[in-house]
Amino acid sequence: MPEESRTIWERSYDRKGFIAISAMTAFLAACGGDDDGGAGGEGAKTTTGAMEKVGGTLHYYNWADYVNPKTYPAFTKATGVKVKKDFFVSNEDLQAKLQAGATGYDLAAPTGYMVKILNEAGKLEKIDWSKLPNAEKNIDPKFRKLPFDPNDEVSVAKDWGTTGYVYRTDLVKERPTSWRDFFDLAKGKYSKKVTLLDGAPEVIGSTLVMLGHSYNSEDEGELDQAKKELLELKPHILAITSTQYKQMVVAGRASIALGWNGDGAFVASKKPAEYVVAEEGGEFWVDSYVIPKGSRNPDAAHAWINFVYDPKNNATETEYTFYGSPVKRELIKPVIDPEVFKNTDVFPPTSQLEKLEANDISPKGTRLRDRIWTEFKAA
Amino acid sequence: MSVEASRLSLRRRRTVTAGAGGPRYPGWLALPATAWYAFFFLGPLGILAVFSVSRREGYTDIVYSFTLENFRYLWDPLYGDVFLRTFGLALFGTAATLLVGFPFAYYLARYARRKTLLLLLVIIPFWTSFLIRTYAWLIILSPDFPIFRALRDAGITSEDFSLLYTREAIYIGVVYNYLPLMVLPLYAALERMDWSLVEAAEDLGDTPFTAFRRVTLPLVLPGVVAGSLLVFIPLTGEYLIPVILGGDLTVFAGNLIAQQFVTARDWPFGAAIAMVVIGAMTIAILIYARLTAREVQYGG
Numbered sequence: 291m292p293e294e295s296r297t298i299w300e301r302s303y304d305r306k307g308f309i310a311i312s313a314m315t316a317f318l319a320a321c322g323g324d325d326d327g328g329a330g331g332e333g334a335k336t337t338t339g340a341m342e343k344v345g346g347t348l349h350y351y352n353w354a355d356y357v358n359p360k361t362y363p364a365f366t367k368a369t370g371v372k373v374k375k376d377f378f379v380s381n382e383d384l385q386a387k388l389q390a391g392a393t394g395y396d397l398a399a400p401t402g403y404m405v406k407i408l409n410e411a412g413k414l415e416k417i418d419w420s421k422l423p424n425a426e427k428n429i430d431p432k433f434r435k436l437p438f439d440p441n442d443e444v445s446v447a448k449d450w451g452t453t454g455y456v457y458r459t460d461l462v463k464e465r466p467t468s469w470r471d472f473f474d475l476a477k478g479k480y481s482k483k484v485t486l487l488d489g490a491p492e493v494i495g496s497t498l499v500m501l502g503h504s505y506n507s508e509d510e511g512e513l514d515q516a517k518k519e520l521l522e523l524k525p526h527i528l529a530i531t532s533t534q535y536k537q538m539v540v541a542g543r544a545s546i547a548l549g550w551n552g553d554g555a556f557v558a559s560k561k562p563a564e565y566v567v568a569e570e571g572g573e574f575w576v577d578s579y580v581i582p583k584g585s586r587n588p589d590a591a592h593a594w595i596n597f598v599y600d601p602k603n604n605a606t607e608t609e610y611t612f613y614g615s616p617v618k619r620e621l622i623k624p625v626i627d628p629e630v631f632k633n634t635d636v637f638p639p640t641s642q643l644e645k646l647e648a649n650d651i652s653p654k655g656t657r658l659r660d661r662i663w664t665e666f667k668a669a
Numbered sequence: 670m671s672v673e674a675s676r677l678s679l680r681r682r683r684t685v686t687a688g689a690g691g692p693r694y695p696g697w698l699a700l701p702a703t704a705w706y707a708f709f710f711l712g713p714l715g716i717l718a719v720f721s722v723s724r725r726e727g728y729t730d731i732v733y734s735f736t737l738e739n740f741r742y743l744w745d746p747l748y749g750d751v752f753l754r755t756f757g758l759a760l761f762g763t764a765a766t767l768l769v770g771f772p773f774a775y776y777l778a779r780y781a782r783r784k785t786l787l788l789l790l791v792i793i794p795f796w797t798s799f800l801i802r803t804y805a806w807l808i809i810l811s812p813d814f815p816i817f818r819a820l821r822d823a824g825i826t827s828e829d830f831s832l833l834y835t836r837e838a839i840y841i842g843v844v845y846n847y848l849p850l851m852v853l854p855l856y857a858a859l860e861r862m863d864w865s866l867v868e869a870a871e872d873l874g875d876t877p878f879t880a881f882r883r884v885t886l887p888l889v890l891p892g893v894v895a896g897s898l899l900v901f902i903p904l905t906g907e908y909l910i911p912v913i914l915g916g917d918l919t920v921f922a923g924n925l926i927a928q929q930f931v932t933a934r935d936w937p938f939g940a941a942i943a944m945v946v947i948g949a950m951t952i953a954i955l956i957y958a959r960l961t962a963r964e965v966q967y968g969g
Contacts, residue, residue: 407729489932529834529916530918659933660928660933664748664928667918667924
């Protein structure tokens with residue numbers, strides 16, 4: 291099991307990974323794509339049985355390596371739909387492509403805040419929940435009506451995760467549990483051994499939460515307090531990076547890093563390390579299924595969403611990506627690998643989740659953060 | 670007198686080239702270049718100018734209007750510092766590459782035996798992506814690199830000394846990456862030098878230094894100008910070296926612009942910053958060109 295889970299960990303960190311990896315995956319997918327072709331035979335069995343034959347092709351635009359390779363042939367078998375894959379490396383990458391007028395994608399999986407942006411720009415089709423009986427039945431109500439799509443009109447949750455910090459348990463003697471601990475250790479003993487994500491929302495938001503404010507605050511006074519904390523922290527930061535910190539913590543060049551749970555799990559699979567969701571709270575993000583405007587086969591997109599909302603199929607996904615499942619826990623528990631279910635990085639205790647907030651920053655808040663972020667970096 | 674003379678000769682030269690003596694080229698030959706320039710330079714520049722006076726509304730929408738709001742927002746000591754720092758970096762990079770590059774180019778043009786080989790060594794780095802070469806410096810600047818380990822073991826540097834993710838790392842990266850851009854035009858100018866002129870000056874009583882100042886320098890000045898511009902201009906937009914080698918701990922104009930376009934999604938503000946950079950650069954270059962042009966005239 292340890293061996294196997296390590297390979298799973300290694301894959302899971304690709305979500306926010308490098309172009310090279312995504313390009314390679316795209317290449318491999320292109321090579322392997324045709325194998326799925328003829329698998330749409332009659333009488334395919336599904337676990338729910340109620341799977342409708344849809345046919346055609348599903349053009350799926352996604353983060354690299356964010357779907358269990360086993361899911362594609364199973365889906366094709368159940369629905370007769372072939373899957374064509376394409377990958378993006380950041381939400382902004384996806385946004386740029388869709389806003390430049392790219393059409394032909396039937397399904398994509400951006401992060402919540404980008405769902406809102408794309409929706410406001412009129413780039414998304416409506417979701418027809420009557421075609422999603424599995425999702426209707428099995429989704430944890432926590433993942434309905436999320437702030438970025440308050441009426442569940444254009445998105446259905448795919449995966450979720452948190453923003454916290456990872457630290458090396460062998461290099462850090464203390465056992466930090468809060469954002470205050472993180473700041474204190476960074477400004478004290480572990481000065482110049484700490485990295486931050488290159489993201490104004492994550493860094494400023496976590497600081498706001500430490501001060502007892504909302505992650506999404508747009509109150510100038512509160513933001514000013516956060517700025518002061520950050521300016522004090524600045525001289526102790528080793529680097530600001532979203533892509534290199536995993537390797538830096540694994541190599542021991544950094545001891546503590548503000549980051550995402552998938553990356554934390556990656557570090558923990560290589561070295562003694564612990565990922566912390568801070569006591570005060572923090573961000574939880576949700577990547578959601580959306581149907582881009584101009585989709586030629588929205589039925590296939592609905593079929594995919596409905597397919598992966600079968601608890602068994604969803605367990606297969608979670609066992610591969612190691613990101614949280616939006617399916618009700620009591621439904622996924624009996625069908626998922628117990629080792630994965632026990633992993634608190636993947637399934638944090640619900641008590642912890644109640645304090646977390648999703649990114650929902652207003653344009654005004656974005657501009658205020660941008661100035662603070664510039665000042666912080668320039669300090 | 671001499672100023673007048675050189676002006677005269679310049680004017681005469683111009684009439685010669687523009688006159689009927691030389692071969693005449695049909696004007697349409699310039700069409701591809703002009704079209705390219707209009708489409709890929711003036712076009713985007715115009716779009717940028719329009720964006721810079723527009724407003725952002727909501728998360729991404731650009732509302733076309735005429736407002737100076739973006740420029741007013743830029744009028745802030747914070748952004749002033751960013752521009753000054755950028756100017757400083759560009760100035761440093763130009764001076765440092767000139768200081769390192771000139772003796773090398775001079776040696777290469779005047780004394781070197783294996784010119785082709787040495788020139789090849791200058792060019793070879795271009796065969797690899799800029800990004801990969803910069804990432805390679807992460808390994809060299811790491812505290813685990815043998816040189817730094819040896820220095821540490823010998824007690825010369827302190828236990829936690831590290832160049833990685835410091836301003837010095839940015840400076841090293843800048844000099845390394847931009848050096849060939851300086852060396853090549855310098856070499857091209859020095860290569861055309863008629864060294865017998867220098868010898869003549871020395872025969873007539875100039876010290877080697879005076880001969881260099883009065884003969885060599887004025888003759889290779891166009892190369893110095895070309896090299897300086899090639900280094901200075903892209904440096905004002907440099908943003909990858911500070912991100913990779915500087916740990917993204919400082920902000921230069923390039924980073925500020927990228928931040929607006931990619932993460933803050935405020936294209937009008939990003940466009941305004943870009944316009945200011947372009948404007949400031951144009952002024953700086955005009956002044957520079959003016960100063961060096963005068964130098965040529967008097968020096969000659």
